[in-house]
Amino acid sequence: MAENNLERLKTEVKEVIIKTLNINKINPEDVNDSAPLFAPDNPFGLDSVDAIDIIMTVQKHFNVRIADQNLARDVLESIDTLAEFIHRERNN
Amino acid sequence: MAAHCESGTVTALLNHGGLEITEPMVFGIASGIFFGYFESSNFSFPMFIVRNKPGSMRRNIAKRMGVKFYNKSFKKPQQGIDELDRLLADGHPVATQVDFYYMEFLPEYIRAHINVHFVNIVGKNEKNYLVSDAYHRDKAELSVEVLNKARFVGGYMAPKGFLFYPFHIPENIDFNKAIIKGIKKAAFDMTKLPVPFVGIKGMRKFAKKVTGWPELARDIDHLSHEIMKINVLLEDQGTGGAGFRFLYATFLQEAAQKLNDSQLEGMSKRMMAIGDDWRNISYFAAKIGKNRDLGKERLNELSQMIYNMADQEQAFFSELYKMVK
Numbered sequence: 001m002a003e004n005n006l007e008r009l010k011t012e013v014k015e016v017i018i019k020t021l022n023i024n025k026i027n028p029e030d031v032n033d034s035a036p037l038f039a040p041d042n043p044f045g046l047d048s049v050d051a052i053d054i055i056m057t058v059q060k061h062f063n064v065r066i067a068d069q070n071l072a073r074d075v076l077e078s079i080d081t082l083a084e085f086i087h088r089e090r091n092n
Numbered sequence: 093m094a095a096h097c098e099s100g101t102v103t104a105l106l107n108h109g110g111l112e113i114t115e116p117m118v119f120g121i122a123s124g125i126f127f128g129y130f131e132s133s134n135f136s137f138p139m140f141i142v143r144n145k146p147g148s149m150r151r152n153i154a155k156r157m158g159v160k161f162y163n164k165s166f167k168k169p170q171q172g173i174d175e176l177d178r179l180l181a182d183g184h185p186v187a188t189q190v191d192f193y194y195m196e197f198l199p200e201y202i203r204a205h206i207n208v209h210f211v212n213i214v215g216k217n218e219k220n221y222l223v224s225d226a227y228h229r230d231k232a233e234l235s236v237e238v239l240n241k242a243r244f245v246g247g248y249m250a251p252k253g254f255l256f257y258p259f260h261i262p263e264n265i266d267f268n269k270a271i272i273k274g275i276k277k278a279a280f281d282m283t284k285l286p287v288p289f290v291g292i293k294g295m296r297k298f299a300k301k302v303t304g305w306p307e308l309a310r311d312i313d314h315l316s317h318e319i320m321k322i323n324v325l326l327e328d329q330g331t332g333g334a335g336f337r338f339l340y341a342t343f344l345q346e347a348a349q350k351l352n353d354s355q356l357e358g359m360s361k362r363m364m365a366i367g368d369d370w371r372n373i374s375y376f377a378a379k380i381g382k383n384r385d386l387g388k389e390r391l392n393e394l395s396q397m398i399y400n401m402a403d404q405e406q407a408f409f410s411e412l413y414k415m416v417k
Binding site: 047048049052053055056065067068070072 | 341
């Protein structure tokens with residue numbers, strides 16, 4: 001059950017990122033959940049400005065707080081880490 | 093990992109000396125929160141800072157908590173190298189000032205020549221020093237040659253091998269008194285210093301002047317670079333995010349618990365919201381800089397956002413000052 005929730009959350013996270021950054025050419029299933037989000041070959045093609053955009057949107061959409069830059073770097077490593085963070089924060 | 097190199101190194105050394113204290117607490121007691129807007133012939137472009145000046149953390153912690161630090165800089169590099177090795181051989185982890193660029197264990201794209209970076213040196217083997225850096229998750233190794241180069245580079249605010257470690261940590265620290273003094277000094281500096289370019293006055297100066305930045309820039313690329321630097325100064329490593337406002341909010345939350353003061357708890361929440369608004373500014377600046385959307389209207393918008401922060405922080409720090417006066 002918890003695993004299903006996490007998987008659904010990962011898909012939702014990807015949908016939110018796609019919508020936030022207005023990336024029409026990508027489907028959530030095209031993105032590898034464990035791949036580094038900011039690697040040059042990631043289909044999202046993100047930069048540091050997008051990172052802040054994602055932080056602000058994720059905070060608002062999922063009602064969590066990423067208030068530390070070092071934490072942000074860890075949390076934004078991949079879809080896996082971002083979804084796991086949101087999942088953890090919601091259950092705390 | 094820590095939010096900031098100076099508060100991070102001081103915290104780690106105090107923890108090693110047996111004192112349980114967090115980085116936000118060190119930052120708050122040391123009155124780390126600040127703002128200053130500077131225009132000088134020494135700088136190629138106006139700049140702003142969001143924390144107190146380098147070295148202040150250690151000095152303020154010494155003053156307010158009674159911690160005694162051994163500290164020394166060196167005219168001759170060999171003396172500085174010998175002294176670091178002597179202290180390590182005696183079993184003391186030591187903080188030292190370095191040029192950030194030479195921290196080769198960090199990714200190249202984040203390294204720049206910044207002469208006021210602090211790392212802890214925790215040991216040495218045949219070829220390498222063992223380095224603990226606030227911006228690196230694990231302990232790293234750095235060759236003796238590279239660390240020596242990083243400690244003795246020249247230039248503005250040259251490190252001169254500066255090193256320090258706490259040799260005396262009092263058993264009974266009056267944390268309540270230290271917290272109150274730290275808050276009072278920070279609130280005073282933000283609202284009452286009679287200098288037109290620091291604290292809230294500095295923010296208003298920044299808000300006023302940023303609309304004139306196009307006249308100072310060589311071209312649109314230069315202007316874009318400088319506007320995007322607002323984001324770097326507020327959000328990048330070494331700020332803990334939102335220009336240290338989140339770190340200060342965490343300090344206020346811890347202070348509220350230690351002092352059992354619900355008013356401070358409320359102030360912590362307000363500071364967190366202020367941090368969110370600074371984050372909006374950093375995002376806005378990054379976005380308009382990236383898109384080269386730097387017309388008069390956009391810069392006026394940016395200016396207004398900074399004026400709003402000045403109003404918010406004026407109200408916040410005035411109230412905070414009254415609470416601890």
